[in-house]
Amino acid sequence: EPEVTQTPSHQVTQMGQEVILRCVPISNHLYFYWYRQILGQKVEFLVSFYNNEISEKSEIFDDQFSVERPDGSNFTLKIRSTKLEDSAMYFCASRTTVQETQYFGPGTRLLVL
Amino acid sequence: GESVGLHLPTLSVQEGDNSIINCAYSNSASDYFIWYKQESGKGPQFIIDIRSNMDKRQGQRVTVLLNKTVKHLSLQIAATQPGDSAVYFCAVRIYNQGGKLIFGQGTELSVKP
Numbered sequence: 001e002p003e004v005t006q007t008p009s010h011q012v013t014q015m016g017q018e019v020i021l022r023c024v025p026i027s028n029h030l031y032f033y034w035y036r037q038i039l040g041q042k043v044e045f046l047v048s049f050y051n052n053e054i055s056e057k058s059e060i061f062d063d064q065f066s067v068e069r070p071d072g073s074n075f076t077l078k079i080r081s082t083k084l085e086d087s088a089m090y091f092c093a094s095r096t097t098v099q100e101t102q103y104f105g106p107g108t109r110l111l112v113l
Numbered sequence: 114g115e116s117v118g119l120h121l122p123t124l125s126v127q128e129g130d131n132s133i134i135n136c137a138y139s140n141s142a143s144d145y146f147i148w149y150k151q152e153s154g155k156g157p158q159f160i161i162d163i164r165s166n167m168d169k170r171q172g173q174r175v176t177v178l179l180n181k182t183v184k185h186l187s188l189q190i191a192a193t194q195p196g197d198s199a200v201y202f203c204a205v206r207i208y209n210q211g212g213k214l215i216f217g218q219g220t221e222l223s224v225k226p
Contacts, residue, residue, distance in 0.1 A: 004156075031212060043157065043202065043216040056211030091156050100145050100164075100206070102214060104156035 002026045004105035006092050012111045013082055021077045021108045023092030032075045033093040033102060034067065036060070043091065049075065082112045115140040117205050117217040125223045132190040134220045136203035139184065145206040146179060147214065148188045150199045157202060160188070190222075198224045 005024045013019050025032050034046040047057040049067055066078045075094075079086055089109050093102040116139045126132045138146075144165045149157035163170045163177045163186075170177050176189040186203050200221045204214040 006156075033213070035214075035216075042218045043204075043214075045213040045215065048211045048213055056213055058213070095212075100212075101147065101159055101162055102212075103159060104149070106156045 004092055004094055004103055006090075006105040006108050008108060009106065010109045010111075012113065015084055015112055016081050019079050019082055019110065021079075021090050021092075021110070023075045023077070023094075023105055024073050025075055025092065025094030026103060027073070028096060029094035029103075030097050031095045031102075032067075032069070033095075034077045035091045035093060035104075036088040037091065037107075038088045046077075046090075079110075082110075084112050086110060087112045115143060115205060115207055115215045117203060117215050121220055122218065123221045123223070125225060126193050128193060128195060128224050128226050130193055132188075132193045132197070132222060132224075134188045134190075134201050134203075134222065136186040136188075136217050137184055138186065138203075138205045140205070140207055141181075141184070142208045143184075143205045144208040146177070146186050147204045147206075148175075148177060149202045149204060150197075151202060151219070152199045160201075193222075193224050195224045195226055198222055 007022045032049040037043045047061045048055045064080045089107040091107045092105045095102045147162040148160040151157045161172045161177045174191045178187045200219040202219045204216045
């Protein structure tokens, strides 16, 4: 069964450093999402992406964040200058144009020191 | 905006019993509802969903009930098994807001053998 995959599974970085989190959505999906989950809290929406542009973003998704679909298979989330409070699990999700179900990847655990 | 809340943070049931997990939402423009299961260290896994034009939907051992009058959603798991132990999240989509999902806090289900 096709799955959303994410790399790396864990990332440790120093405050102020840039990180890029990578996702490979399910191959026939055209809507892509990033969510995050701070330890012990609920999953929070960050951004949605369709047709090579952002369709919606939350207030968390400030100018330190960006997303890109650099080729036909990858979808990336970049944090330009990480802060301690960016430490969280980051989930990528995708869906088709006809089905509403969003399928989530296993997540990247980001730790900012 | 939308807020999504769960009635109980934890639920403990005996193997073989039925489990009911409840969720409340606030925005009457919510048009799609979905339940996810999250095991430790993994991403949310789709269980079942329902659109606002329905009030009940059944899957394998799971049923979702939607009461739009009181803005209440429930997940019923029949004959609960130890493998059902996980955190369960409800998530809600608001019509015409780019497809983002708003998650509740999660209920941790423990199944005693």
